[in-house]
Amino acid sequence: MKAVLQDEYGGAEVLQVGETENPVPGKHQVVVKVAATSVNRADIIQREGNYNQPPGDSPILGLEVAGVVDELGAGVMGFKTGERVMCLVGGGGYAEYASAYASHLMKIPKSMSFEQAACVSETYITAYLNVFTIACLKDGETVLLHGGGGGVNTSAxxxxxxxxPDVTVLVTASTGKTDRVRALGADHVIDYKTEDFAEAVRTFTSKKGVDIILDHIGGKYLTQNLKSLAVGGRLVIIGLMGGAKSEINLAPLMVKRQQILGSVLRSRPVDEKTRITEEFSQNVLPLFAEGHIKPLIHQVLSLEEVAEAHRIMEASAHFGKIVLTL
Ligand SMILES: NC(=O)c1ccc[n+]([C@@H]2O[C@H](COP(=O)([O-])OP(=O)(O)OC[C@H]3O[C@@H](n4cnc5c(N)ncnc54)[C@H](OP(=O)(O)O)[C@@H]3O)[C@@H](O)[C@H]2O)c1
Structure with missing residues (x-):
């Protein structure tokens, strides 16, 4: 089959489309004939050699796919070949065929294209899992989302x-993206290039702070994040674009009864991802089917244009998702 391969770690230029063996479905797995996949920031980190696939998963890049069921492994029930599906994969999305656990599949609503469906599994599930399940957002609370132009955060x-609808959403974004973030529904947008976001949060919330922060910057933002968090607030860290280390004063954390939580989706056990997918299917999938939420696609490129897709993401020139089609 055709797939994106790399002989070495490095820049976008190491990505080449070549031929490799088709995946074989294991027990409780299916093989999906991939129609579209999308680019995630983690793909870049993996390409550079800093984020290997979990044991047993494909070393090919790509964490989410949309396509049709091509082959069923032993013990698979509830799906038939030819059915339109979207799913999480531990790796292997940038290829003509990808294997996935049947329990991680979601049927694509009729109203959605493969390109749109390729943006759902990793991106929206990450946003939902961290904001709603882990941080337990409640209606009426206030949330701060960093990097409002990215895949996960446009979804969040x-x-x-x-x-x-009664949640107040504050979002940080770079200068050229603030208007588009506001148009997506953010209640208050902070230009992180020109403003101190912790000061802006204090002013907007009349010094109270926000109840939840979804953060992918990590070390560089830790002190400011804790300053921005209300009494009883929850900070969920899902990425380390600003480094993995930081020194903080624990006294305010204790006095303000704040929680710092960390999470990754990719390396969770199969059963956990099954439960997460089921909860998402029940609570969020109908919103796509009924057209209340539409994935925001920045650009659709072919699999052969994968290096260009990575360059766009590395330059943060995108707003929403970059899709690769086969
Ligand atoms: N733990 C998990 O389970 C999990 C799962 C999926 C993703 N992630 C992580 O979530 C993050 C987002 O992933 P993605 O695929 O959505 O990537 P993405 O589309 O590239 O989004 C990242 C965004 O971060 C923004 N950004 C960069 N520096 C910033 C700063 N100092 N302050 C605020 N925003 C900044 C950029 O926006 P501007 O243009 O405004 O700079 C960019 O749009 C990544 O770190 C990824 O590894 C974690």
Whole structure:
């Protein structure tokens, strides 16, 4: 089959489309004939050699796919070949065929294209899992989302405003993206290039702070994040774009009864991802089917243009998702 391969770690230029063996479905797995996949920030980190696939998963890049069921492994029930599905994969999305656990599949609503469906599994599930399940956002609370132009955070804005309309959503974004973030539904947008976001949060919330922060910057933002968090607030760290280390003063954390939580989706056990997918299917999938939420696609490129897709993401020139089609 055709797949994106790399002989060495490095820049986008190491990505080449070549031929490799087709995946074989294991027990409780299916093989999906991939119609579209999308680019995630983690793909870049993996390409550079800093984020290996979990044991047993494909070393090929790509964490989410949309396509049709091509082959069923032993013990698979509830799906038939030819059915349109979207799913999480531990790796292997940038290829003509990808294997996935049947329990991680979601049927694509009729109203959605493969390109749109390729943006759901990793991106929206990450946003939903961290904001709603882990941080336990409640209606009426206030949330701060960093990097509002990215895949996960455009999804998080949509989910917050659709599932809980009384949540107040503050978003940081770079200068050229603030208007588009506001148009997506953010209640207050902070230009992180020109403003101190912790000061802006204090002013907007009349010194109270926000109840939840979804953060992918890590070390560089830890002190400011804790300053921005209300009494009883929850900070969920899902990425380390600003480094993995930081020194903080624990006294305010204790006095303000704040929680710092960390999470990754990819390396969770199969059963956990099954439960997460089931909860997402029940609570969020109908919103796509009924057209209340539409994935925001920045650009659709072919698999052969994968290096260009990575360059766009590395330059942060995108707003929403970059899709690769086969
Ligand atoms: N733990 C998990 O389970 C999990 C799962 C999926 C993703 N992630 C992580 O979530 C993050 C987002 O992933 P993604 O695929 O959505 O990537 P993405 O589309 O590239 O989004 C990242 C965004 O971060 C923004 N950004 C960069 N520096 C910033 C700063 N100092 N302050 C605020 N925003 C900044 C950029 O926006 P601007 O243009 O405004 O700079 C960019 O749009 C990544 O770190 C990824 O590894 C974690």
């Amino acid at each position: 804005i949509q989910l917050c405003k659709t599932l809980m």
